[in-house]
Amino acid sequence: MDNGPLVLGNVELKGRFLHLSANSAARAARGTALIQQALGDLVRTPLTEIRTVEQMKAERPRKGAESSPSNILPEVTEQSIHEYLDRHYLETLDQPVKMLGNKTPRQAAKTAAGRQKVADWLKYLENQTAKQPDPAHPMATYSFGWMWKELGVHDLRR
Structure with missing residues (x-):
C-alpha cells in the first residue's frame, strides 16, 4: 500500500466461506497462517487453488454482470468489517508508519x-x-473519529 503496510492478499467473506486471494504461494501461506491464528477454530483447513492469469481473466465478470448476493445481512457484514478495522488500526497506532517518518502514530x-x-x-x-x-x-x-481522539489531534480535524 502507498502508506507502508504490506498487503498479503484480499480477504472476502462469501456466504459461509472466507476467501483469501494472493498473487503468490508464499503470500497465500502467510495470509492463511494469519487468518488461522486470528480465527482459530472458526475456520477449517483451507482448500487451496492455483490459477493462471489467463484463467482469472476468463473468470472475471463482464461489465454490467451482477454478482451473486451474499447470504449475510448487510448490517452484520458492516459490523464485522468495522470491528476488524478497529482492531487493525488500534494495532497500527503502535507500529511505525512510513508517512510519519517511520514513527508510530502515538x-x-x-x-x-x-x-x-x-x-x-x-x-x-x-x-x-x-x-x-x-x-x-x-x-x-467506517469512521476514523476515534483515532483522532485517541491520538489527541481531534482539534486538527477539518
Missing part, C-alpha cells in the same frame, strides 16, 4: 510537527476509504 503525535503529520495521515486514510464506489459499502462508512 510517537509522532507528541510533537507539534508530528501532530500535523498524524492529522495528514488520518485524513489520507479517510480519503482512501471515501473512494469506495458504493457510499454504503462498509469501508466507506
Whole structure:
C-alpha cells in the first residue's frame, strides 16, 4: 500500500466461506497462517487453488454482470468489517508508519510537527476509504473519529 503496510492478499467473506486471494504461494501461506491464528477454530483447513492469469481473466465478470448476493445481512457484514478495522488500526497506532517518518502514530503525535503529520495521515486514510464506489459499502462508512481522539489531534480535524 502507498502508506507502508504490506498487503498479503484480499480477504472476502462469501456466504459461509472466507476467501483469501494472493498473487503468490508464499503470500497465500502467510495470509492463511494469519487468518488461522486470528480465527482459530472458526475456520477449517483451507482448500487451496492455483490459477493462471489467463484463467482469472476468463473468470472475471463482464461489465454490467451482477454478482451473486451474499447470504449475510448487510448490517452484520458492516459490523464485522468495522470491528476488524478497529482492531487493525488500534494495532497500527503502535507500529511505525512510513508517512510519519517511520514513527508510530502515538510517537509522532507528541510533537507539534508530528501532530500535523498524524492529522495528514488520518485524513489520507479517510480519503482512501471515501473512494469506495458504493457510499454504503462498509469501508466507506467506517469512521476514523476515534483515532483522532485517541491520538489527541481531534482539534486538527477539518
